[in-house]
Amino acid sequence: KILVTGALGQIGSELTTALREIYGEKNVLATDIQEPEKANDSYYEVLNVMDAEQISEIVSKHEITIVYHLAAMLSATAEKFPKKGWDLNMDSLLTFLDLAKDKKIKQLYWPSSIAIFGNDTPKNNTEQNAHAIPATVYGISKRAGEFWCNYYHEKFGVDVRSIRYPGLISWKTRPGGGTTDYAVDIYYQALEEGKYECFLSENSALPMMYMDDAIRATIELMQADADKLTIRTSYNLSALSFTPKEIAEVIKKKMPEFEISYNPDFRQAIADSWPASIDDSVAQKDWNWKPEFDLEKMTEAMLKNLKVKLNK
Numbered sequence: 182k183i184l185v186t187g188a189l190g191q192i193g194s195e196l197t198t199a200l201r202e203i204y205g206e207k208n209v210l211a212t213d214i215q216e217p218e219k220a221n222d223s224y225y226e227v228l229n230v231m232d233a234e235q236i237s238e239i240v241s242k243h244e245i246t247i248v249y250h251l252a253a254m255l256s257a258t259a260e261k262f263p264k265k266g267w268d269l270n271m272d273s274l275l276t277f278l279d280l281a282k283d284k285k286i287k288q289l290y291w292p293s294s295i296a297i298f299g300n301d302t303p304k305n306n307t308e309q310n311a312h313a314i315p316a317t318v319y320g321i322s323k324r325a326g327e328f329w330c331n332y333y334h335e336k337f338g339v340d341v342r343s344i345r346y347p348g349l350i351s352w353k354t355r356p357g358g359g360t361t362d363y364a365v366d367i368y369y370q371a372l373e374e375g376k377y378e379c380f381l382s383e384n385s386a387l388p389m390m391y392m393d394d395a396i397r398a399t400i401e402l403m404q405a406d407a408d409k410l411t412i413r414t415s416y417n418l419s420a421l422s423f424t425p426k427e428i429a430e431v432i433k434k435k436m437p438e439f440e441i442s443y444n445p446d447f448r449q450a451i452a453d454s455w456p457a458s459i460d461d462s463v464a465q466k467d468w469n470w471k472p473e474f475d476l477e478k479m480t481e482a483m484l485k486n487l488k489v490k491l492n493k
């Protein structure tokens with residue numbers, strides 16, 4: 182059976198659906214810290230990933246063999262609650278790594294982020310092994326987590342796999358506390374208000390990806406032949422790179438009256454510390470990674486689906 186933590190989150194909710202389509206509803210246990218709004222998820226349990234006891238109980242009770250550990254605190258929130266962010270992101274990962282080391286689970290997926298790169302990392306086409314001194318608590322926790330994953334693989338043969346997600350854009354579940362969330366909010370606001378005040382400056386280029394590509398990459402990596410994987414820290418992954426100005430232009434093509442304004446806040450410094458674009462040639466080589474959504478196709482999908490979701 183498969184366990185997904187953070188299953189009510191932006192990635193976890195879509196990963197749960199995708200995994201259930203492949204493995205069957207009853208083989209994918211969805212968990213998160215709170216009760217789901219709509220209790221229509223028949224195979225769901227409340228799980229606090231800070232409770233190692235509860236985790237091992239759930240793993241043995243449900244005969245879990247594979248874990249997708251998505252529960253985490255994201256960049257903007259972790260800057261407000263650094264100690265909590267560090268504890269949540271680190272302690273919960275170590276609990277799952279130990280379960281894998283003790284052969285209680287077979288395989289573990291854990292997300293990293295382009296946030297592990299910092300101010301003095303080369304900004305364009307940032308390489309897999311580029312110099313990385315994270316500038317945020319979130320980035321520090323993700324970088325440290327990458328080293329733990331690599332250590333447990335090297336020392337104990339743990340099959341843990343990881344992807345450095347860029348900013349992820351989706352319409353099904355709102356993201357929470359991320360710096361790249363502007364690129365989700367802009368579509369909601371375009372439909373609801375016809376305008377958007379962006380919390381990043383117009384030329385802030387960031388690596389981004391449509392959620393469908395991110396979910397497919399995650400599952401493809403987990404299903405890849407272990408012998409082909411040369412990276413056990415975390416894979417660079419890339420699809421798009423755009424600025425708030427560029428995404429606004431593409432939205433304007435479909436909604437000519439849409440207006441954008443800029444009012445950068447504390448998240449500007451976080452965005453400025455991240456790369457503008459990512460080189461994912463190692464992921465292409467090791468497991469044939471290839472994105473499918475460009476900015477136009479993503480915008481079409483976002484507006485089409487949000488119009489239905491928002492009754493617009």
Ligand code: VAH
Binds near residue numbers: 255256349360362
């Ligand atoms: C964040 N969405 O903004 C996440 C992601 C690269 C950004 O890690 O914190």
